[in-house]
Amino acid sequence: MTLKKFIVIVIGFVFAFFLIDYTVSIVLSKGLEKYYGLNTDSELAIVGHSHLMLGLDKRKIESSLGVKVAKYTREGVNLAERKIMIEHLLETNQNIKTVILGVDAWSFTDEGLSSNSYKLFFPFMDNESINRYLLTECDGVEFFSKKIIRTSRFNELLIGGALRGYMGNWSNLKQGKVDISKLEEQINRGVYRKIDSKKNSIYILEQILTTFEEKKIKVILLNVPTIDIMIKAQKNKVKQVFEKINALAEQYDNVRFLNMQEPWSHEHELFYDAIHLNPMGQKKITEEVIQYLNDSN
Amino acid sequence: MLFNSWEFVFLLLVTMLLYFNVPNKLKTLVLFVSSYVFYAFWRWDFALLMAGVSVVNYFSALKIVKANSVNERKMWLTTSVFISLLPLLYFKYGNFFIANINSMFSIMNYSRELSYLKVILPVGISFFTFQALSYTLDVYYKRTVVEMDLVRFCTFVAFFPQLVAGPIERSTNLLAQLKKHHQFNRIHFIEGAKLFIWGLFKKVVIADRLALYVNRVYENPELFDAPTLVLATLFFAFQIYCDFSGYSDMAIATARMMGFKLMQNFNLPYFSSSISEFWKSWHISLSTWFGDYLYKPLGGSRVVYTKWVRNIFIVFLVSGLWHGANWTFILWGAIHALFYLFENWGDKLLNKLNLTKIKDYTFYTICKMGIVFMGVSYAWIYFRAQSISDALLISSKIFGNWGQPLYLGASTITFALSCLLILVLLGVQILQYTNISSLYFSKSKVPPLLSSVGYLLLLVGISLLGMSSQSFIYFQF
Numbered sequence: 106m107t108l109k110k111f112i113v114i115v116i117g118f119v120f121a122f123f124l125i126d127y128t129v130s131i132v133l134s135k136g137l138e139k140y141y142g143l144n145t146d147s148e149l150a151i152v153g154h155s156h157l158m159l160g161l162d163k164r165k166i167e168s169s170l171g172v173k174v175a176k177y178t179r180e181g182v183n184l185a186e187r188k189i190m191i192e193h194l195l196e197t198n199q200n201i202k203t204v205i206l207g208v209d210a211w212s213f214t215d216e217g218l219s220s221n222s223y224k225l226f227f228p229f230m231d232n233e234s235i236n237r238y239l240l241t242e243c244d245g246v247e248f249f250s251k252k253i254i255r256t257s258r259f260n261e262l263l264i265g266g267a268l269r270g271y272m273g274n275w276s277n278l279k280q281g282k283v284d285i286s287k288l289e290e291q292i293n294r295g296v297y298r299k300i301d302s303k304k305n306s307i308y309i310l311e312q313i314l315t316t317f318e319e320k321k322i323k324v325i326l327l328n329v330p331t332i333d334i335m336i337k338a339q340k341n342k343v344k345q346v347f348e349k350i351n352a353l354a355e356q357y358d359n360v361r362f363l364n365m366q367e368p369w370s371h372e373h374e375l376f377y378d379a380i381h382l383n384p385m386g387q388k389k390i391t392e393e394v395i396q397y398l399n400d401s402n
Numbered sequence: 403m404l405f406n407s408w409e410f411v412f413l414l415l416v417t418m419l420l421y422f423n424v425p426n427k428l429k430t431l432v433l434f435v436s437s438y439v440f441y442a443f444w445r446w447d448f449a450l451l452m453a454g455v456s457v458v459n460y461f462s463a464l465k466i467v468k469a470n471s472v473n474e475r476k477m478w479l480t481t482s483v484f485i486s487l488l489p490l491l492y493f494k495y496g497n498f499f500i501a502n503i504n505s506m507f508s509i510m511n512y513s514r515e516l517s518y519l520k521v522i523l524p525v526g527i528s529f530f531t532f533q534a535l536s537y538t539l540d541v542y543y544k545r546t547v548v549e550m551d552l553v554r555f556c557t558f559v560a561f562f563p564q565l566v567a568g569p570i571e572r573s574t575n576l577l578a579q580l581k582k583h584h585q586f587n588r589i590h591f592i593e594g595a596k597l598f599i600w601g602l603f604k605k606v607v608i609a610d611r612l613a614l615y616v617n618r619v620y621e622n623p624e625l626f627d628a629p630t631l632v633l634a635t636l637f638f639a640f641q642i643y644c645d646f647s648g649y650s651d652m653a654i655a656t657a658r659m660m661g662f663k664l665m666q667n668f669n670l671p672y673f674s675s676s677i678s679e680f681w682k683s684w685h686i687s688l689s690t691w692f693g694d695y696l697y698k699p700l701g702g703s704r705v706v707y708t709k710w711v712r713n714i715f716i717v718f719l720v721s722g723l724w725h726g727a728n729w730t731f732i733l734w735g736a737i738h739a740l741f742y743l744f745e746n747w748g749d750k751l752l753n754k755l756n757l758t759k760i761k762d763y764t765f766y767t768i769c770k771m772g773i774v775f776m777g778v779s780y781a782w783i784y785f786r787a788q789s790i791s792d793a794l795l796i797s798s799k800i801f802g803n804w805g806q807p808l809y810l811g812a813s814t815i816t817f818a819l820s821c822l823l824i825l826v827l828l829g830v831q832i833l834q835y836t837n838i839s840s841l842y843f844s845k846s847k848v849p850p851l852l853s854s855v856g857y858l859l860l861l862v863g864i865s866l867l868g869m870s871s872q873s874f875i876y877f878q879f
Contacts, residue, residue, distance in 0.1 A: 106592075108588070111588040114592065118858070121854075121858055122861055122862070125862050126862060126865065129862060129866065254865050256862055256865040256866040257865045257866070259866055261815050261816055261819055264815070265815040
């Protein structure tokens with residue numbers, strides 16, 4: 106093999122790789138945008154983590170209210186990450202009038218959520234605020250390898266999201282019912298996520314609400330119910346957090362706190378696990394939210 | 403340092419750049435330094451241990467050659483084997499012996515308990531120890547000439563592409579190649595790069611993905627029923643194959659890029675139609691090591707039948723123990739020994755009944771492939787289980803309740819992808835088995851353009867679906 110042929114083969118291979126890499130990543134990014142409802146003219150947006158993801162049915166809300174909904178929810182994202190998602194959403198969607206933002210008793214607790222949730226932001230690292238956030242979260246080698254090789258920004262969760270975006274499949278359902286005896290045993294052993302109130306998290310929520318106020322966007326701080334057994338374990342702390350969220354909501358004219366803890370948290374058959382709702386629970390809560398939105402209009 | 407890390411890419415590029423550009427007399431030194439940097443990246447003090455094992459074997463071989471009598475030769479060989487195996491016994495088997503002694507004390511109601519050693523296992527110790535020993539044994543049996551250059555010999559033991567997980571090379575192959583002055587060869591580079599991509603794909607896309615399901619099930623086997631346990635075991639069969647053969651491919655590929663040809667370590671083992679064929683295709687470098695340095699010295703098959711049965715059991719039990727200091731590995735070896743003997747008895751029965759012609763039928767071969775695969779997979783239960791009791795629990799449960807639903811793992815997408823990837827692997831292997839696609843560096847019937855597209859897709863697959871595991875299964879051995 107001549108040197109010329111060797112160089113042509115190597116360069117050709119590398120070029121072809123980056124071409125496929127770019128094309129695949131663009132196709133997947135577009136699919137993800139569809140899945141999350143980014144770059145659309147949606148008027149209503151749902152932003153939160155898995156708690157809210159399994160709590161609301163986007164399709165049902167759209168058909169009942171006759172508005173387009175962007176459901177931008179990701180597993181394991183804390184308040185700081187939700188803030189970045191909101192910035193991203195508002196940059197790409199200009200028509201947002203109302204945002205349902207997921208809150209719960211653990212909203213001001215930093216620890217215990219996924220430590221890898223930042224990886225879910227890689228596909229959108231071309232966005233300035235996401236890029237800045239990722240620089241602080243991952244090491245240099247990881248950051249720059251993702252910058253160079255675009256397909257490495259995805260994982261199967263994100264690929265699945267992209268495919269669902271193209272297929273128009275927005276159902277987030279977890280079949281099954283919570284095992285109460287196992288949960289009680291776990292709680293008796295003290296194995297549950299402890300509630301904390303970090304000042305920084307409260308400040309982030311204030312920043313988020315101020316942003317919405319400036320943009321004149323209505324906000325519903327929605328607490329999807331958590332099972333009562335879990336709540337009882339830290340009753341006082343839960344009360345304090347909800348009082349804090351309520352107080353924050355009252356500071357803004359455009360913000361309402363919709364706490365659906367009662368009466369649903371006692372209905373154990375609505376839960377997939379201690380925190381997440383099953384399809385039956387999702388149906389109930391979605392109907393309640395639709396009712397609330399209809400009434401408030 | 404892992405093959406699937408940027409540090410390794412950097413080391414490889416620097417090594418190649420230096421190796422192909424320094425004067426011939428410095429080439430071995432470049433490989434020596436790179437190999438020790440590669441190992442010391444993990445633990446520098448254990449690099450000294452490896453150097454110690456190398457030096458012991460180097461001088462022992464010199465003494466064997468210079469010895470005046472057979473007894474003196476034997477004495478130096480014994481010394482070398484004993485000293486080389488000491489670190490292995492201490493680091494790998496020390497706590498195993500202590501645990502067994504403590505169990506015996508407990509059975510005898512003896513209140514004393516020995517305290518455990520606070521040691522960690524040096525990565526690849528079984529590999530470099532066996533590689534160094536093979537040289538001394540070859541010198542003793544006069545199969546190879548003695549090496550006078552200490553740096554070259556130490557490079558042979560520590561050669562970084564195959565240092566931590568094989569293939570376990572012989573001095574007749576690798577040491578001889580270290581004496582040559584390799585020049586950059588474009589074809590070798592491309593061949594190596596292709597094999598590296600395939601090995602990396604097997605490791606980070608298939609093996610590490612299957613590991614998620616396997617680990618979940620094998621960590622708590624009591625929580626699962628027959629369908630899930632069987633599937634986890636079949637997944638493990640593919641996981642360990644992709645993990646280990648993936649590493650071997652990357653090792654062979656890395657060496658190839660620098661002009662070296664390491665021995666083939668896998669030859670489509672799951673397409674074997676007999677247990678003996680399986681062991682000629684799985685971890686070939688270890689099987690032949692045990693064949694040459696244990697089975698044959700014991701008399702091999704040229705002994706009376708009962709001694710042959712003993713030899714088979716010794717080789718498989720030692721092979722099991724080589725893989726790990728746990729009774730599960732020993733039992734795994736014993737199961738393979740039994741399979742080997744059953745197969746031998748089956749063949750004898752076919753001869754007696756004049757049914758040997760049946761072997762010519764393709765259907766018979768395919769059925770035997772299936773039976774061998776199921777048998778090997780069953781034995782993997784003992785290899786993967788954390789304890790004998792776990793292995794027995796799984797063994798009993800897989801013959802139990804089949805009515806329970808199949809556990810699909812944490813994510814249905816991952817599960818579906820795992821199944822799809824196994825099909826891709828089998829598809830490629832069928833092409834290799836039928837000599838359409840290249841296996842190692844054999845000629846391929848696939849048009850070059852199509853082959854290039856295939857490797858491009860593998861590379862994109864690695865980027866898109868690759869997982870970042872921190873280790874390889876065989877590193878622990």
